[in-house]
Amino acid sequence: MSTKPSQDRIIIFDTTLRDGEQAPGAALNIDEKLTIARQLARLGVDVIEAGFPYSSPGDFEAVQKIAETVGIEGGPIICGLARTTKQDIQAAAEALKPAARPRIHTFIATSDIHLEYKLKKTRKEVLAIAEEMVAFAKSFVDDVEFSPEDAGRSDPEFLYEVLERAIAAGATTVNIPDTVGYTTPAEFGALIRGIKENVPNIDQAIISVHGHNDLGLAVANFLEAVKNGARQLECTVNGIGERAGNAAMEELVMALHVRRQYFNPFLGRPVDSEAPLTNIDTRQIYKTSRLVSNLTGMLVQPNKAIVGANAFAHESGIHQDGVLKNRLTYEIMDAQSIGLTDNQIVLGKLSGRNAFRSRLRELGFELSEQELNKAFVRFKELADKKKEVTDWDLESIVNDEIQQTPELFRLELVQVSCGNHACPTATVTLRTPDGQELTDAATGTGPVDAVYKAINRVVNVPNQLIEFSVQSVTAGIDAIGEVTIRLRHHERIYSGHAANTDIIVASAHAYVNALNRLYAALQRQENEAVVVS
Ligand code: KIV
Numbered sequence: 001m002s003t004k005p006s007q008d009r010i011i012i013f014d015t016t017l018r019d020g021e022q023a024p025g026a027a028l029n030i031d032e033k034l035t036i037a038r039q040l041a042r043l044g045v046d047v048i049e050a051g052f053p054y055s056s057p058g059d060f061e062a063v064q065k066i067a068e069t070v071g072i073e074g075g076p077i078i079c080g081l082a083r084t085t086k087q088d089i090q091a092a093a094e095a096l097k098p099a100a101r102p103r104i105h106t107f108i109a110t111s112d113i114h115l116e117y118k119l120k121k122t123r124k125e126v127l128a129i130a131e132e133m134v135a136f137a138k139s140f141v142d143d144v145e146f147s148p149e150d151a152g153r154s155d156p157e158f159l160y161e162v163l164e165r166a167i168a169a170g171a172t173t174v175n176i177p178d179t180v181g182y183t184t185p186a187e188f189g190a191l192i193r194g195i196k197e198n199v200p201n202i203d204q205a206i207i208s209v210h211g212h213n214d215l216g217l218a219v220a221n222f223l224e225a226v227k228n229g230a231r232q233l234e235c236t237v238n239g240i241g242e243r244a245g246n247a248a249m250e251e252l253v254m255a256l257h258v259r260r261q262y263f264n265p266f267l268g269r270p271v272d273s274e275a276p277l278t279n280i281d282t283r284q285i286y287k288t289s290r291l292v293s294n295l296t297g298m299l300v301q302p303n304k305a306i307v308g309a310n311a312f313a314h315e316s317g318i319h320q321d322g323v324l325k326n327r328l329t330y331e332i333m334d335a336q337s338i339g340l341t342d343n344q345i346v347l348g349k350l351s352g353r354n355a356f357r358s359r360l361r362e363l364g365f366e367l368s369e370q371e372l373n374k375a376f377v378r379f380k381e382l383a384d385k386k387k388e389v390t391d392w393d394l395e396s397i398v399n400d401e402i403q404q405t406p407e408l409f410r411l412e413l414v415q416v417s418c419g420n421h422a423c424p425t426a427t428v429t430l431r432t433p434d435g436q437e438l439t440d441a442a443t444g445t446g447p448v449d450a451v452y453k454a455i456n457r458v459v460n461v462p463n464q465l466i467e468f469s470v471q472s473v474t475a476g477i478d479a480i481g482e483v484t485i486r487l488r489h490h491e492r493i494y495s496g497h498a499a500n501t502d503i504i505v506a507s508a509h510a511y512v513n514a515l516n517r518l519y520a521a522l523q524r525q526e527n528e529a530v531v532v533s
């Protein structure tokens with residue numbers, strides 16, 4: 001029997017691994033998805049949408065592994081996406097079998113424009129399919145979510161009818177997607193209110209919302225939806241996703257947290273209730289954001305709300321003066337509430353393996369022996385170069401080491417000569433997937449260009465570098481530099497990430513990392529993934 005969750009708190013449904021991963025270049029391999037899923041569980045999300053099992057064997061396996069290892073008793077609900085077809089639903093049900101609490105999320109479009117041009121079906125046909133496929137999903141699991149895709153542009157009267165039929169057929173959550181990010185907050189709120197007032201059996205389901213950020217309104221739309229009865233929010237870490245992305249988890253959670261008193265009455269609570277509105281452990285937010293950014297290669301802009309590098313920085317003298325007198329003059333939330341601790345100096349050259357391991361544990365990283373050994377070697381190298389190793393340095397090393405890209409090509413040597421009177425020249429040695437060591441050299445417009453040209457001469461897979469960025473992890477001349485790159489090969493984008501105190505070395509590793517992803521994809525010759533918005 002499914003139990004209906006209480007309506008006085010907000011359910012956080014995370015779709016970073018499904019809709020988020022649909023962002024160009026954000027593709028993750030199975031181990032990376034597992035790493036993120038474990039962190040999402042630590043963060044306290046209620047539901048993890050782990051993928052779209054029918055879309056590719058890789059997605060199927062990822063959902064299955066996440067169901068098995070993260071979807072355990074006491075863990076989050078694990079959800080798999082399925083179109084309203086029997087094959088999709090069967091694949092989702094099969095992949096979700098190991099989960100203690102599986103959910104099938106099935107969807108079909110309801111807007112006239114989608115019916116006419118995409119589905120080529122009448123409203124009557126869509127109604128019948130929705131009803132039949134929800135019932136079919138229900139024959140596998142108790143927990144069925146139904147989405148009328150492009151609800152934001154659908155005729156509300158038709159929407160009410162579809163939702164009523166889906167609930168009658170067994171849907172326990174009805175999700176209202178603003179698929180193209182078109183609605184405004186007032187319109188979206190009114191849409192949710194209309195559903196609450198006009199769908200006769202709506203009290204038998206949770207109302208969920210899903211939205212894209214094409215006009216930058218996704219989070220505002222969701223908050224308006226909460227005021228009008230939505231109790232589940234579908235979001236992604238850092239707001240990654242298709243086109244302009246999805247509603248950002250950290251913004252929603254912190255808005256509900258910081259403005260609890262404003263939202264409490266809409267959830268039937270006393271205004272001054274201190275009980276959290278979500279299950280999220282907000283102190284895990286910053287770490288989750290960094291992990292997702294590093295593994296997907298999707299950088300977080302410095303002025304991004306909550307998790308951007310400048311989100312808690314006060315630059316102007318007037319602000320600094322005010323904050324020193326009383327933080328509340330210019331701060332509405334404490335940096336520590338998202339897990340942004342002071343940049344503590346924790347370890348140095350003389351710190352041993354145990355101190356290293358226990359500090360990582362305190363930071364929430366549980367590494368396997370092999371990962372720990374690799375990370376410890378990196379730490380020692382860093383401690384030799386840098387007197388003070390901070391938490392952020394540790395986090396950067398670990399995130400770098402737990403990247404699960406297969407090391408098909410391995411960078412053995414990189415050497416550059418450059419200067420204001422020299423032609424930048426690079427020599428690289430790479431170990432190839434069949435174990436050969438190949439060396440080549442190239443000149444370029446600068447040292448990084450020369451390194452990339454030399455690497456290309458060895459790897460020999462045509463590609464176009466479309467993004468290159470360097471960020472320093474901490475302040476100071478000896479800071480670690482994190483390099484993130486994105487490259488394109490036949491319309492697909494691959495990202496790479498690496499960290500080192502030497503930014504040329506980091507650049508070379510990041511490039512090899514991206515090329516390894518590209519090479520692995522070519523090797524798999526994956527079946528064309530079915531992509532939905
Ligand atoms: O944006 C959308 O409509 C979706 C659905 C599958 C929920 O992602």
Ligand code: ZN
Pocket residue numbers: 019177179210211212242533
């Ligand atoms: Zn979507």
